[in-house]
Amino acid sequence: DGGITQSPKYLFRKEGQNVTLSCEQNLNHDAMYWYRQDPGQGLRLIYYSQIVNDFQKGDIAEGYSVSREKKESFPLTVTSAQKNPTAFYLCASSRQGGVAFFGQGTRLTVV
């Protein structure tokens, strides 16, 4: 089946640790996105990539890093510089001029 797969579904991070969230799509979409959602809030854009080997910062990029080495994959690293990383992270992809398809999310908790 075509779609976007995020893993893991739940992730626990210790203070000072970097963690990487996986996002894979087999929709052959050029563009991929990472959003953060806090409780009771809408989504905020962290990073996005419109083509392989290129990405841009979104509204809240500080403390996060990404890579786009393959069209299918857009991993997000939450670094120790992100002071409040506990949130629900959503990955999405779209073709050029198309709407976004979202994964099922990763819930990250700092312990």
Add this chain to the structure above:
Amino acid sequence: SQQGEEDPQALSIQEGENATMNCSYKTSINNLQWYRQNSGRGLVHLILIRSNEREKHSGRLRVTLDTSKKSSSLLITASRAADTASYFCARAYSGTSYGKLTFGQGTILTVHP
């Protein structure tokens, strides 16, 4: 800020009733999209309306857009318990990819059987 407002923040209705959610924004848009999110899940795209359109329908959904007032509304007719979810409007601004979106805070819809 490009953030807009959605209202109401929460809406509770009985099955069979209509549900209306509103969204306002501050700067010119390319298109406006509505998404649905079941609790703890990803978002599902419902409908897209372009800035040169005034109304669109999809099944029991009707979306209107008033660019002069910078506002949009989503109407769900004959609601069902399965419509219980959070609904978000998301704006795509001119010159950007349709997936680069600015979201409102959402409306939590509860439909009682």
